[in-house]
Amino acid sequence: MKVSVNWLTLLPVLVPALAAILVLLVDAVLPRRTALHWWFAAAALVGGMVATVPAARAPVRTLCGSGQPCLYAADRVTAALQLAAFACSLVAVLLAVPVRRASRLTAVEASAVLSATAGAVGVGAARDLGAWLVLLELATLPLVALVAFRARRTAVDGALSMLTTALTSFGVTAVGAALWFSATGSATFLGDAAAQAMLDDDKRRGVVLAVLLLVAGVAFKLSLAPFHAWTPEAFDGASTPIGALLATTSKIAAVAALVVVLRSASAISSSTLYVLGALALASMTLGNLMALREQRTLRFLAWSTIAQAGWVVLPLSTVDRPGLPASVAYLVVYAVATLVVFAVVTLVAHADGRDAATDLSAYRGILRTRPVAGLALALALLVLAGLPPGVVGLVAKVAAIVPVVHQHAWWLAIGAALNAMLGVAVYLRWLWLLWQPAGAAQRDPAHPVHRVVVALGLLALVVTSVLPGTVLAFLR
Amino acid sequence: MTAYDLCFAIVGLLSAASGLLAVTTKHLTHAALWLVVCLGSLAGCYLVLGAELVALVQVLVYVGAVVVLVLFAMMVTRAPIGRSTEHDTSLTQRAAAVVVAASTAVLVGAVLVSLFSGPARRIDVAGTHALATELFGTWVWPFELLSLLLLIAVVTALALTRLRSEAPEDDR
Amino acid sequence: MNLQAWPVQPGQLVVLVPAATAVLMVLLARRSNAVNFAIAILGALLGLGAAGLLAAQAARGPLPADLPTIGALPVGPGIAIPLRLHIDHIAVLVTGAVAIVSLTVQAFARWYLFHDPRYRQFAATVALFTAAMQLVVVSDDVLLTLVGWELMGWCSYLLIGHDSEREKARRAAYKAFLVTRFADAPFVVGIAALAVVAQTTSIRAIVQHWSALSGSLTLTAALICIICGVAGKSAQVPFQDWLPDAMEGPTPASALIHAATMVAAGTIVLARFAPLLAGNGTARLVLAISAGLSTVFAAALAFCQHDLKRLLAWSTVSQVGLMLLAIAALRPGVTPDLAVLHLLSHAAFKALLFLVVGWLAVLTGSTVVERLSGAVTDHPRTRRLVAAGLLALAGVPPTMGFVSKDLIVDEALRSAADRDAASVVAALALIIVVPLTAAYAMRAWLVLTHRTVSERYQELDVIDDSRSVREVGLAEMLREAEPVDAHGHALEPAPAPDPEPVDDSPRPPIPTRGLLWVLALVAVFGGVLILSPWLTVDYLHPNWWIVASALMAMAAAAILVRAMALRTVYGDAAARLPRYVRSVASRGLDLDRVYVALVATPVLALARVVARLDGAGERGVAALPGAAERFGRWSETKHRRTPTTGLVAVALGVLVIGLLGVTLW
């Protein structure tokens, strides 16, 4: 059966996908032009952002066949996720520009980043199981390779950890997808097939299990406990821009995938979705408690993302309508703040050497030695902690809690509140170091690109903190 | 009990048994070979279920490519040829693994069996032509994406195999 | 002079003037005590003037009974807090007395404490104290009463602790405030209970509202609570012990506290609630028991005191007990004017006595019997003042003390005849206390007028001589005859007779002494007040038998005391009592230790337990990071950083999620 294809609508996915191929071609023609590949990738990502604009304005759809619903659809929330994914990848790419590496790897790396972005962008708009699975994998597999590309012992160890978890999770996801197809009789996340299936006792059980298996499979990408164990290893091993990618674009892809599933499964009762709430609480608690005693910056950030993933998922644990946008809102705020933190870490790592940046105590007195980076870091940590002056983080937390309370899930709300406290303890630990007197270590000037990124990040945090509405606009 | 049931039971049992051996054998290479048997008999299952093309692809891709890759990996990593106890985790973990795997299987099986219970059903045999039409019609989008996935997987795998250590001082 | 047209009425002025004085003294802090004194005395004079104006207003016609203060508090529909003043004739009289005593004390303090570095604080506190008392007197609102009441407590703390270098003074001040504050807890609850039901804090409205409900349990309980508070402030049993300790304060402070202000405030408050008390036998019985016990017990202790100032303190307890007995013996429909009358007379003679004793203490250096013995003889200027005060205290006719006390006895016995339980108790106590009072007054008089030290030594010499006469033989005596010179004149000229002793000892300046004389005159002749139309006292039908027998008892007690005082070293009748009894009595029967054992020690022990618990709680909270740390360490051992561990977690997660989801469904 023929489907109508509107290439313009598919452009957000096509641009990075084609760019990924093009980078490889260019490399074949003009080998060893490292910077060129990154700037090309950056340009492609910007292009992708532009391509997303129509979807952000009005819902778009394509791949519609006769008598069947469209298999590609993007509305406001999806577009927001796509934009966020592009932006995060863009920042990661910019951060990666100055990083020295083996020249023959650059093209592959850029290509991998672009294809991972394509996957992250596409998965939210996919409405059929096939595209969903392929894009999810497209957003995962290149990242495994990217982690290993740092070519250090820890990096490949982290990559192995991530790989095995990813493969197992994919196995679970695949079974979940198959079960979904079996139970609903439909290979799409569309229509009321799930709702129909819920009317039948046997099928209902199948649908529930299918959704939960899909959730479990995606949860690995979100680093929800107990699917989180790879995170610290991978973060600690990967080079910092890739870490940023793992912490942001990859999470955005996971949330996009989750949103697609949960939207179609809205008939599922809230008590089942409390499983998600339990996952969220477990992640928050574990992440926070572990981060409390972590001394290594990147592992700290890993635990922090684990905890934050709990907050992202928290609103999804309700079948409430505002749940999805709230989750996305939190995710976006989290992504911005995390990117700023990674940017600062990259800046320091690039200027002073990775060893100097991977211990928390390295940030002692950074407020005085590198005021802009220090302020950016402080504000980003406060946003993550959800405390003013990081107002936007606080507002995001409010947005995340609203659906939970509307659902009267008080145990979830109280648990989240206690975790908010734990989270504050976590970030204050780092924040405290920023005030301390600095050591007398030699400080090299930071790379201009890093400085620009950090400064822009600071600006973004300040602007969004003053006007949180700008970043949470799609909450309505 | 129909003839199909019987056929399926036979190849199914074969598949299950070889699967069991694949995950328990102490010989590294045997595991790969049992996997071949398992996946091959699974292709038989597909045939019973009327999916010729899938069975074919299964044999070609899986048995032909995947298992070769696995064997290749074993070769490259200098896997010991004989029996070795080093491939398995500790006994307690294996016991726990049995429990976890069995309960998961029971959970999935229970749901599936209740889903597929009922009288024997007619097998809906799909022609390859119809399948091809759908594949390049309805499913063209994921199909195209799949090509990107394959491409990027191959390229990165290639890059990974050629990975060399960098000087530590460049590590920034 | 049209007083009604004034923006500020004299009724308000009596409170405002001393309060303003206090504030001014704090604000216009000067090193020169002369300036401070000028402000203080001017304030006191103006206060007296205000009281005089009030009296004039009262004399001229109807009083402006209802005066506003700071305006009603807008506290919603449940209760009205008008915060108004009410002036009646009792208030007019008492404000006058307070103003006079305050003026005298200020004047006396100028002499007594002039060189004290804290004179300014003292004078300011006295002024504030006066203001507080005046507020209690003229208040028509329980809240205002409480304001004055508590403010007096605070001022008493400052005055008693005036010499805070001394640990005893610090302790006494602390104790005084805590004991009265402890008693105030039920007081506050009591007035709250009364006010809440009446839905107003106006005293008159409360009395009116509750009069209809006399005999209700709540009323009884509330009144007993109020009596508790009064007992605390007025140092009645069981709260009596703080008052003798309060003697650590400077004497003018004692005069103020004992004579006109704090201690007497209880009488005023109970007088305001008299209509309710009169109809409530239980509350009156409680009051009678407390006051009766106090009056007898304190009189007995007063007799045994080694320190005359403490004697006066105990006598205050006893006399206030008398006033309260007058209220306890009230019959319905009778005004509490008798109690007020005794309050006035007590104010006069007690202020007088304290100040004179203070004067004598300046001269002799202390107030213990040994030092004061014969002080009056040595310093004859004080003789008449002391005599007037003690006579009034003892209640010898025709002093004011006699009039007020006798009328109370009369009234109580009459009530007792009606078999009213409270009155019976009151009558019993009064019968005992009348001779006792005479006895300790007599004892004080005998001590003070004992022969002077030189006379005593002369007598000792004579005794020694006589002893030698007895032991030395006649021959020797002859041989020891005075040697004469050739002309038969004595060799040593006879010592010239001592010149008439000139009393050049320090003394208060004339105006101050004049004020003391005013007090003395009031103490002696104030009895004529019963003729005033402002007091409704039935003085026309005295029971002469009672008067006579009371006088007889007093005389007998006085004679007994005189006999006991004979041939004692210091003319102290109490010296005949066993030493043990005297020492225990001087320590107030050691009730202080009982307080400590019953209240202070358990409370402190409890406090320690609570502090430990709180510390444990705080440590518990502080240990939470440690617990998190331990969890983290444990969890880290579980995160073995191996891919396998991660896979195990994943598998477990899948299983748990699946099971949970399917079962939760």
Place this chain on the structure above:
Amino acid sequence: MVAALWVAGVLPLLTAAVLLALSRLPRRVPETAVFVISLASAAISLVAAVLVVWRRPSVDLPWVPGLGLRWQLGVDGISGPLLVLAAAVTVLAVLQVRTEPTKGGSPALHQACLAAVQGGAALTFLARDAVLFFVAFEIVLIPMWVLIAVFGDRSEPGRAKAAATTFVLYTVAGSTIMLTGIVGLVYAGGTADLARLSGSGIPAGQQTLLAAVLLLGLAVKVPLWPLHSWLPAAHTTAPTSGSMVLAAVLLKMGTYGVVRLVVGPLHEGFARLAPIVGTLAVIGILWAGLICLVERSLKRVIAYSSVAHMGVVMLALASGSALGLQAALYGNLAHGVISALLFAVVGGLKHRWHGDDLQLARPGARDLSPRLGLALVLGLAASLGVPALAGFWAEFLTVVAAWSPADGRSVGYFRVLAALAALGAVLGAAYALRVARLVWAGSDTGDAREPVAKWPDLHAAEWVVVSTLALAVVVLGVWPNGLMQLAAPVVRDLLGVAR
């Protein structure tokens, strides 16, 4: 006039940002410039606050449309006095910083924190939107954390940081729980407008649940026993200015929240929980009072006395009547002034003594430094409820209010609580006078062989701070009507609508 509203609320935050930037400059900014900037900002916002209270402007702008979060600012008779108090105490705290050399960080940072605390508090009191209230509620945390952790007592390493972190964590836990309550309340009430919330009829069962959640959250900030244990440590380690602001501004926000979010909108739910709240409040009064009798650290004594006083305020609130509400509001404000005074004095003493151990024998403050002594004894007197000083009215009115609780509360039980509260007042006297006896009157320093350590009396700026507060204590004590009249219509509305 709307400008005044913004000046009162936002100017301090801008000042904080500017000062923070100044403190990060590579060149050192002169201290005087910092001082002038911060004092000017505080003073201007004080004037603006007074203007706002006088003219009552209001503002309503959308902020985060997705959440329905609006910049809805305005004051009424309850929040107005608190707004002015916050601004005034900050002015004094700014002066106070000038008198005590800043240790641990730059003066600019110190002043920035004070300004930020003021801004947050002002916004809290100005907010008419429940969610904005929460956001503003959180603003004060980080500046306060920095004040305590960076500028706190450095005598024991790590103690200041631990205390500061405990404070922040307690408060964050409380306020996030409060947030869930607020969200539930807004959802149930259908509006985030604090003024209109009290009119929305929420079913009784839900009211109880919401009130429980909100009270649980707010109890930390108030603080209500047994959630008070952050307070003593925070006070003990905070610098004097921090203690003043903590006591006079931050604690007020808790009770203000209870009034705004619980007492008004959740009348029936609060009535059901009132016995529990009252019990905890009374336990707090007695508990803190007892501890003060044996506590050795002077600052901790004052901190615990805060717990006791807030217990009184909560008891008054629990009684639920108009009288109780008035008593609570008055007590709240009075406590702010009194504790600010006491902390200013005690901070000065600690500075002079190089410690605050009461067990050490010292000569009396009344002789060595008469002004300090006078201020101390005034503060203690006010704290124990001597009439004509600020503390008196609330104490007595609370007993009356608890004696006659509003409908729906067990009268007998509340009377027991009232009696216990009256007993607590005795404890209050006992510990206040204990301090007076030890510090004001002094203790026997033994023989005079050791030279008596002299310390200087209050000097210029310090004296201005202390005497202003002392004046406020007296004025509040002598003339309570003004405040009560200001609050009366609001109290009527809050309780009237619910009935």
Place this chain on the structure above:
Amino acid sequence: MIHAWLPAVLVAVLFGLGLYGVLARRNAVLVLIGVELMIAAAGLLLVTSGAVHPDPRRAGLTLTLFLITIAAAEIAVALGVVIAVFRARGDVDMSLATGETRVVDATDPNIPVMSQRDGA
């Protein structure tokens, strides 16, 4: 005609076996075998559903084909990683922690080629 529960049981068995293989194996390559079994289970389920349920879009078959291809891609990447790991530390033992090296025979010629000096 077929009783559909038969393939369903096989799916569950294969899934369980795969999971067991993932958990019980230390060698990374053997773990891959477990994963393959899991994916095979998913494929069988898809084919079964497509065969016994009406499936106009041939989704069961198509998705199975996709799964097989994805598995191939995964294996390729996994192979690359496994080789990199082997180069870094000389074995592919999954129960070794990050940075940890198995005690190897000193005479083992397979000394890791990668630098042991690790920046991170």
